[in-house]
Amino acid sequence: MGFFKSFFASLLAIFVTLFLLFMIGLILIISSQRETEPYVRDGSVLEIKIGNTLPKRPPSDPFAMLFSDPSRQPVSLQGIERNLEKAAADDRIEGVWIKMNNIAAPWTNLIALRDHIQNFREESDKFVYISTDDIGFNEQAYFAATAADSIFSPPETFFEFDGFFIQAVFFKEMLDKIGVEAEIFRAGEYKSAVEPFFKTEFSEENREQLSSIVNNVADNFLEAVGERSGHTREELDAILNDQPIFTSSGAYEVNFIDKLLYPEEVEQRLENRVVELGHDELRTISFHRYNRVKRSTAGVAEPEGNDKVAVIHASGNIMPEFDSQSVFPGTEQNITVRNITENLDKALEDDDVKAIVLRITSPGGAGSTSDIIWNKIREAASEKPVITSFGPVAASGGYYIGMAADTIVASPQTITGSIGVFGVVMNMQELFNEKLGIHFDAVASHDNALWLTQDKPMSEGARRSFQAYIDDFYDVFLNRVAESRDMSIDDVRAAAAGRVWTGNEALENGLVDVLGEMNDAIAIAAEKAGIEEYSVETFPKPKTFMELFTGSAQAEIKSWFRPEIKELEYIDPVFHILKNDPRAVIARIPFDHKVH
Incomplete structure (x- = not known):
């Protein structure tokens, strides 16, 4: 009897402890959402860390809100746009330092990110530095980075420049082996959603439309790379077809990267830039802290009226x-x-x-x-x-x-x-x-009842x-x-x-x-x-x-x-x-x- 009393008492204590931890976390979240507007010192640099995702809107993950460091939560395209708009008007912000590596995001989001960076530079005449770490740049990340003033990478880091592809899975032979037949009905010879059920490779029609998509991405990417590096399309195609680039040192040799620098060297370069602008040292403010800066404080005009x-x-x-x-x-x-x-x-x-x-x-x-x-x-x-x-x-x-x-x-x-x-x-x-x-x-009233x-x-x-x-x-x-x-x-x-x-x-x-x-x-x-x-x-x-x-x-x-x-x-x-x-x-x- 004493064993069960001790067991249930311990179990109750565990549940009470978990509940208290949950309530403490909830209180911390509520209090953090009510944090006062941060003080931004003159000569600050806005620091943005972009992870491997780039969602359109801020993700809403309560477990992350409870248990993870806010600085490690992914930044959104919407948040970047808003913070860059504020930073462009904010006299206390001298420039932006974006840290990124491999990004897995839709190309429309990457185009929008690149546009936001370009708009910030044009509207504010402030600098944008983009650097990577030991992971390096994939082609998606580098496409966005081409909008920056300067791009930096450690010398032995990965750099992807090898072209684009779309791949699909076909399972007709698997269905044949297990005795399943897919009866297909469609309208439109390009309507290829059903091809995995009855083919083992792309149809000519599907290959045609997918090639158009891949080539469109490649055209946009290579146009941005050409503008940045000074290479012609023919030169870039030759690199891709003859000897693709897999290292940052190789990217530096063809003028894709401005300088091979370790992270601490990038920071020193930033400090030198800020000192040249008349400040005594480098001061950074994180993306998540700058989120709490009001638009009016940053100098962004608010709309009048209720429309x-x-x-x-x-x-x-x-x-x-x-x-x-x-x-x-x-x-x-x-x-x-x-x-x-x-x-x-x-x-x-x-x-x-x-x-x-x-x-x-x-x-x-x-x-x-x-x-x-x-x-x-x-x-x-x-x-x-x-x-x-x-x-x-x-x-x-x-x-x-x-x-x-x-x-x-x-x-x-x-x-x-x-x-x-x-x-x-x-x-x-x-x-x-x-x-x-x-x-x-089965028993049916008519021949086609069991179709x-x-x-x-x-x-x-x-x-x-x-x-x-x-x-x-x-x-x-x-x-x-x-x-x-x-x-x-x-x-x-x-x-x-x-x-x-x-x-x-x-x-x-x-x-x-x-x-x-x-x-x-x-x-x-x-x-x-x-x-x-x-x-x-x-x-x-x-x-x-x-x-x-x-x-x-x-x-x-x-x-x-x-x-x-x-x-x-x-x-x-x-x-x-x-x-x-x-x-x-x-x-x-x-x-x-x-x-x-």
């Missing part, structure tokens, strides 16, 4: 709200009818909101869901100006919902188009009957009906584009067929109106609303700490039971839709187009 432009973020796969959850990590954030409607209604009901910018980052998803959201946005556009800003990808269903706006703004590197649809029905008869010894029997049972091939009648279902939705898609873009059906067909386009190409064929970033979309929205001074309000609103904590805890627990199969993550949304609605018509690009 606002609402920015609604729509990110993820377009899906119905199924009760079940995906088995793969990272797929909980979806675009649904409910969350789009809620945010649109809030913006429409607020009289101070004069225009709406819809920021779309989506490869697409369920066709029926896309159509309902398209109609919701179209209705909103009849009440207030609605501008679409395309993120790294806004294709297929992502394009479908975005085309309802008054104006479409896309980055040159945006992946868009993919106007086409597909459906997949799995025939597992051989797997069940011959491989596993499982047999099914989705997946234990037998589809009948010819069911195949014809399902293909007609696909074709009908494709016709609806084409007509929606023609109506929204004021194009003829023939012109739409020429730009459709499931073909994926870059932002540059989409502008040429009439699928988008303007090349630019989200700030350009906001400016266009304000102009259409007839307002000159305005603030920007973002939807959805940031969650409270407890909402973030409980939601993150649930996701963390679910992730313990999920397989880490990164190669198949891109196909999971397709399986997820089909699992809940095998009849679904899917408007989605082939996979997540990551250019490496």
Whole structure:
């Protein structure tokens, strides 16, 4: 008896201790959020550390807020833009020191980062130094770094200059071996999302469109490198094809890097620069401390009046709200009818909101869901100006919902188009009957009632009906584009067929109106609303700490039971839709187009 008393007393003590630690952490977070504005000394240098990710908006991870050093939390593109805007106007800031290494981020984000650095230099006439550490620069990081005054790297650090590629996984032979046949239905010869099910390599059509994407990235990258280094395109191509560069010393030899310096030598060089400007020593202020500096203190003029432009973020796969959850990590954030409607209604009901910018980052998803959201946005556009800003990808269903706006703004590197649809029905008869010894029997009122049972091939009648279902939705898609873009059906067909386009190409064929970033979309929205001074309000609103904590805890627990199969993550949304609605018509690009 004494043992159990001691055991439960110890257990209670552990829970009480954990609860107290949690409360202490919560109090520390709340108090840190109320910290006073930091003092910035004259002659300071803003220090920004960019890790291997570059999210558009600040990540909301309550576990990181509780247990990690704020200085180690990732910086966001939005935060960099705001701090550079303040630093440009702040007389106490002499320049910026950006520390970065390998960055894994969409090219649209990298272009925006590079633009922010260039804008800071042009508006302020202040310096920007960029340096790396023992990890070095990959091509994404170096692309952003080309906007700086000076680039530094340790002499024996990695430097990537070898070109770009897109890779996909094909599993037709695996399905053959286990006795599964994927019955494919699609509209559009470029609609290649289903190719992994029935091919072992890219089709010629898919290879054509993917080559265009890769070459577009290479063109932008090499243009920036050429401007920085003084090399011609022919010289850069020769380096890439003959002897790619893998070291910072090799990059220095061809004028990609200004100086080979160890970190302490970079700091000394910064101090020399600050002393030349009339200050006695180097003073730095971290990105996270400078976050708390008010815009007004830094000298940035605040808008007068109450007018606002609402920015609604729509990110993820377009899906119905199924009760079940995906088995793969990272797929909980979806675009649904409910969350789009809620945010649109809030913006429409607020009289101070004069225009709406819809920021779309989506490869697409369920066709029926896309159509309902398209109609919701179209209705909103009849009440207030609605501008679409395309993120790294806004294709297929992502394009479908975005085309309802008054104006479409896309980055040159945006992946868009993919106007086409597909459906997949799995025939597992051989797997069940011959491989596993499982047999099914059923009683049906009509011959085609069992067309989705997946234990037998589809009948010819069911195949014809399902293909007609696909074709009908494709016709609806084409007509929606023609109506929204004021194009003829023939012109739409020429730009459709499931073909994926870059932002540059989409502008040429009439699928988008303007090349630019989200700030350009906001400016266009304000102009259409007839307002000159305005603030920007973002939807959805940031969650409270407890909402973030409980939601993150649930996701963390679910992730313990999920397989880490990164190669198949891109196909999971397709399986997820089909699992809940095998009849679904899917408007989605082939996979997540990551250019490496």
